[in-house]
Each structure stands twice: as C-alpha cells, then as structure tokens.
Amino acid sequence: MLSNIKIVLVETSHPGNIGAVARAMKNMNLKDLVLVAPKQFPCADATARASGADDILSSALVCDSLQEAVADCSIVVGTSARCRTISWPELTPRECANLLKTEAIDHKAAIVFGREHSGLKNHELDLCRYLLRIPCNKDFSSLNLAAAVQVVSYELFVASGQDYEVTVGDKGKGLLATAAQMEAFYEHMIEALSDIGFMHPDKSKSVMRRLRRIYNRARLESKEVDLLRGILRMSQGNKKKG
Amino acid sequence: MLSNIKIVLVETSHPGNIGAVARAMKNMNLKDLVLVAPKQFPCADATARASGADDILSSALVCDSLQEAVADCSIVVGTSARCRTISWPELTPRECANLLKTEAIDHKAAIVFGREHSGLKNHELDLCRYLLRIPCNKDFSSLNLAAAVQVVSYELFVASGQDYEVTVGDKGKGLLATAAQMEAFYEHMIEALSDIGFMHPDKSKSVMRRLRRIYNRARLESKEVDLLRGILRMSQGNKKKG
Numbered sequence: 193m194l195s196n197i198k199i200v201l202v203e204t205s206h207p208g209n210i211g212a213v214a215r216a217m218k219n220m221n222l223k224d225l226v227l228v229a230p231k232q233f234p235c236a237d238a239t240a241r242a243s244g245a246d247d248i249l250s251s252a253l254v255c256d257s258l259q260e261a262v263a264d265c266s267i268v269v270g271t272s273a274r275c276r277t278i279s280w281p282e283l284t285p286r287e288c289a290n291l292l293k294t295e296a297i298d299h300k301a302a303i304v305f306g307r308e309h310s311g312l313k314n315h316e317l318d319l320c321r322y323l324l325r326i327p328c329n330k331d332f333s334s335l336n337l338a339a340a341v342q343v344v345s346y347e348l349f350v351a352s353g354q355d356y357e358v359t360v361g362d363k364g365k366g367l368l369a370t371a372a373q374m375e376a377f378y379e380h381m382i383e384a385l386s387d388i389g390f391m392h393p394d395k396s397k398s399v400m401r402r403l404r405r406i407y408n409r410a411r412l413e414s415k416e417v418d419l420l421r422g423i424l425r426m427s428q429g430n431k432k433k434g
Numbered sequence: 435m436l437s438n439i440k441i442v443l444v445e446t447s448h449p450g451n452i453g454a455v456a457r458a459m460k461n462m463n464l465k466d467l468v469l470v471a472p473k474q475f476p477c478a479d480a481t482a483r484a485s486g487a488d489d490i491l492s493s494a495l496v497c498d499s500l501q502e503a504v505a506d507c508s509i510v511v512g513t514s515a516r517c518r519t520i521s522w523p524e525l526t527p528r529e530c531a532n533l534l535k536t537e538a539i540d541h542k543a544a545i546v547f548g549r550e551h552s553g554l555k556n557h558e559l560d561l562c563r564y565l566l567r568i569p570c571n572k573d574f575s576s577l578n579l580a581a582a583v584q585v586v587s588y589e590l591f592v593a594s595g596q597d598y599e600v601t602v603g604d605k606g607k608g609l610l611a612t613a614a615q616m617e618a619f620y621e622h623m624i625e626a627l628s629d630i631g632f633m634h635p636d637k638s639k640s641v642m643r644r645l646r647r648i649y650n651r652a653r654l655e656s657k658e659v660d661l662l663r664g665i666l667r668m669s670q671g672n673k674k675k676g
Contacts, residue, residue, distance in 0.1 A: 216581055221571040244574065286592075327592055329463040332486065335584070339458055342581040343588050350528075350569055390668040402661055410652035419644060426632040427669040 193352050196296040198224035199341060200261045200304040202312060207232045209308065211241030211249065212338030218245035220345035221354060225252040226261045226302070241338075258304065258316050266299035267292065270312050270320030271340060273333045280323035285344045288324050289351035303344060308337055369417045377417050378404060384424040435594050438538040440466035441583060442503045442546040444554060449474045451550065453483030453491065454580030460487035462587035463594070467494040468503045468544070483580075500546065500558050501617065508541035508610035509534065512554050512562030513582060515575045522565040523651055527586045530566050531593035541610050545586060550579055560643065561613060563650045608655040619659050620646060626666040 199217055204210050210233060214225060225248050227233055233254065242249055255261040262268045269288055270280075283291065292301050304320060306312035317323065326335060326343055335343070369377070382400060386393045412420070441459055446452050452475060456467060467490050469475055475496065484491055497503045504510045511530055512522075525533065534543050546562060548554035559565065568577060568585055577585070611619070624642060628635045654662070 212578060212581070215578060218574045219570045219577050219581070243576075243578070284592075326588070327595065328461045328588075329591075332460045334485070335461050336454060336457060336485070336580075338578075339454070339461070339581060339584040342577070342584055346527075346568070346570075346585050346588075349571075350526075354569075385665065385668075388665075388668045389671070390665055399661070402658065406652050406654065406658055406662075410648050412648065416644065416648055419641070420648075423627065423630075423632050426627075426630045429631070 193293055193296045194221050194348060194354070195223065196299065197222060197292060197301045197303065197348060198226050198261075198265070199345070200226045200228060200258065200302050201230070201337070202228045202258055202304060202316060203307045204230050204233075204337065205308050206337075207235035207238040208241045209337045210235075210252075211238035211243075211245075212336075213305075213341045214238070214242040214245040214248035214252070216338050216342040216345055218248050219342075220349040221352070222345050222348065223248065223251070225249070227252055227254045228258050228261050229256060230254065258319055262302045262304070262319060264300050265302040267295055267301040267322075268304060268320045269302070269322045269324050270304045270317050271306065271324045271326075271344070272311055272317070273325070273328075273335070280317065281321070283322050283324050285324060285326055285347040286351075288322070288344070289347040291322075292348065293351045305337060305341060367414050369412045369414045373414060373417050374407070374412070377407070377412075377421060380421055380424050384428050387428045435535060435538045436463050436590060437465065438541065439464060439534060439543045439545065439590060440468050440503075440507070441587070442468045442470060442500065442544050443472065443579070444470045444500055444546060444558060445549050446472045446475075446579065447550050448579075449477035449480040450483045451579045452477075452494075453480035453485075453487075454578075455547075455583045456480070456484040456487040456490035456494070458580050458584040458587055460490050461584075462591040464587050464590065465490065465493070467491070469494055469496045470500050470503050471498060472496065500561055501613070504544045504546070504561060505612065505614040506542050507544040507613050509537055509543040509564075510562045510613050511543070511545045511564045511566050512559050513545065513547050513566045513568075513586070514553055514559070515567070515570075515577070522559065522647070523563070525564050525566050527566060527568055527589040528593075530564070530586065531589040533564075534590065535593045537610070542612075544613075547579060547583060556643075560646055561617070563653065608657050611654045611656045611659045615656060615659050616649070616654070619649070619654075619663060622663055622666050626670050629670045 199222060210230060217225060238249060239246060326340060382393055382396050385391050391399055441464060459467060480491060481488060568582060624635055624638050627633050633641055
C-alpha cells in the first residue's frame, strides 16, 4: 500500500520545508516524493532539514505541472485548510488512510499539498477526486507544510498495519504472578503489617481490600512479588529484633 | 480536556523547534507549553517559526527541572523513539489520547518530549507513568521534535472532539496522586527501606527503579499514597524503637 502512494508538493517556496517533508515521509515509510515547480531545488536547506532522508530527496521527481505529476494515479487527494465554496467529497486523514488501505493495493495514489501560503488553486483541485482536511483549531488552521505531511503520513502508516511491534517494550518482561503467589503475598502482608503494629490481623479487612486493589491493578510479575516480599521480611525482621 | 494537558519540552537545543511546537500546539488547540532549561529562549527564531502562535510562546513557562514542570500533574507521559531495556507501560498516540480523553477531565496531564538528539534520560523517564511511542519506520525512527508534537497533538484534538462516556468502573474514583505526591512517596520509601535495613540509600538505584515501575503502573490515588506512607511510617517507627 505505502509503496503505491506518492506525496506531491506544488510550488513549495521554502526548500527547508521540502527537506522536512522528506524526513516526515521516511519516518513513515513513504518513498515517492514529487515536486511540482519548486522555487529552489535541490538546495542545501532541504538536505539539512531532511536529517538523513537524503534518499527521498535524491529520488524525488521534479515536474512542471500537477497534471504531469498525477498522470499515473487513479486516486488523487488534494489537501486544503480552507473551506471551499465548491463542495468536494471530503476526507479526514484517517478516512483517507482507510480508503487507501484498500484502494492503494492495486492503484497508484497521490496526496497533493499546495503552496505554503495559498494552498491549491481551483484548477488544481479539479484534478483531485477527494479533498482532505486535517481537523484543527478553526481560528488557527494553517499547519506548517511538513507538519501536515507528517499527520497524513502517520495515518497512512498506522493504517498500513506496519505498526512497530507493540510488545517491543515488553521484551524480557517477566511472567505475571499467579493467583496463588498473590494470595501468599497478601497473607505475608497481613502478617507483616501486624508485626510492625500497623493493624491487627482481625481488623485488617478494609485495609487489605484497599491494598489488594492497588497491587492487583499493578499486575505484578513473579519477580516483583519476590522483591516486595523481601521488603516485608526485612520490616518483620526489625520488629522481631526490636 | 485539552486545557488540562501541557506539553513539556526538555532542554531543546534549537529555538526554531520551540516555535514550530507552539504552532503545532495552537493548530490543535493546546495552550500550555512548559520549557525545561531551553538552550535559548525567548529567541527570534522561535517567534518566526511560530507563525502567529506568539501567544503560546509568550505564556510559556520556563523551569529548571522536569520535576518542577510536572509537579502538579497526575498523569505524566514521556515520549521515546528508542526501545528501552526496562519495560514501561507503552501507549501509542491514539491510546494516549483515548486515555486522556477521560483522565484529563479531572486531572492535569503532561506529555514530555526530550532533547532533539538524545531524548529523555532514564532519571527523567522515572518521573513518567507511561511511555508514548509514535508508530514509524523502525529504520528511521527519529521524528523532528515539532513533527512528533504535531502527531500527538493531532490525536488529542481528534479525541477531544468525540463524545466520550466515562466508564462505569471509574465512577466515584478518587483523585489520582500528583507527580509531586509520588516523588515524596518514593523519597519516603528510600528512607524507610534504608531504616529497615533493606538497602543502603546509595545502592538504591536499581531497586527503586523496579519499585517505581510497580507503583507507577498502579496509578495510585492520593488516598492510596497516604495509606502506603502510613505503612512506611510504621515500619520506620519500629526500627527507631528497635
């Protein structure tokens, strides 16, 4: 899906924005960048802001017109911050990503971003099948060009299902404690809390309920139970020595 | 919800990024920006890149430490591009937005972004209850700072616009502990664990990190922190008596 989607920038004024767009694309695994009549390209500013996404810049295609840029695409989505007087079929970035998730498997698609200050012209929108609008503060609705590309690319990436492994951070995570281990832990806790004089075992019901709520919520691992019981043991030791 | 969420930037090197962050925030109706030890601020570069979000910059709070920045927050989310060896409860931007949609109605929340090149340090992550990671190309995973803020703010904005239902299980739930309360709790714990002979304060680092992980995961309420500190006090009392 992502390899069938190109990002098209129309008459970008600031080369720095082109570089930042390349970085945003590469972050989200998009590769095809097309520049329609950029003011200045290639340019050191673009390379600097690309921060390592030079490959996107060096393979970028430069065209004279939007028509040429989207010629091979079946689905062309134009982006706009403004409400247009002509009503266009509108998509949010998420709707667009969901649409392309199925459509961009067999078809080439383009998402077109206009000029920094004036967006796309009506004759350019005529080439677009859909209008994409990023939900935002209606009193301050102009996103930076690269920021807009970032949001749209992010939605495409999430929809593509190439999500990072959610479990990465959990690697090496220990086994969760069993119910039996938890019960033994709570028994130990009652004993220790009584030993340190925090409560009488007979009157422990409501306190223990509150403590159970905390530790059950924490979903303890076996090793963590061992750690906590080590602490309980030490607190008891002092009592017994005391 | 959005008015209870602050964006915290830690030791930002490039003032231009601060401006771009302010713009991204204003686009998405976020207002509270906190800067922890920025290299240069205020700065003309920041104002230029803010492109009209000057109000966010002029009301931005500058702090010396992350601890100070998040002291009044009950929910602190750290962002990271790297996989950490210690497993932290991880959220995607969408999961984070869904969480804050309910939690940030009654509680202040902070989303913390680290340095451009090195992110957040481990002692800063210790202050965070969750780790947020933006799904992206695993071979090119470092987003520009403002681009990362844009993605997260966008998800928050989208979530804020939807109808929410407070889940039944959360009704009548007490207030979550603030970061300052949690830190005081951990300080007290170090003291108590040393008093009962469980560990030396100097050697407490890795044990405390494991304990923090447990209690951060449990998302303690203020009253629960009081309960646990009551237990700590009693365990100390016995030592001192002993």
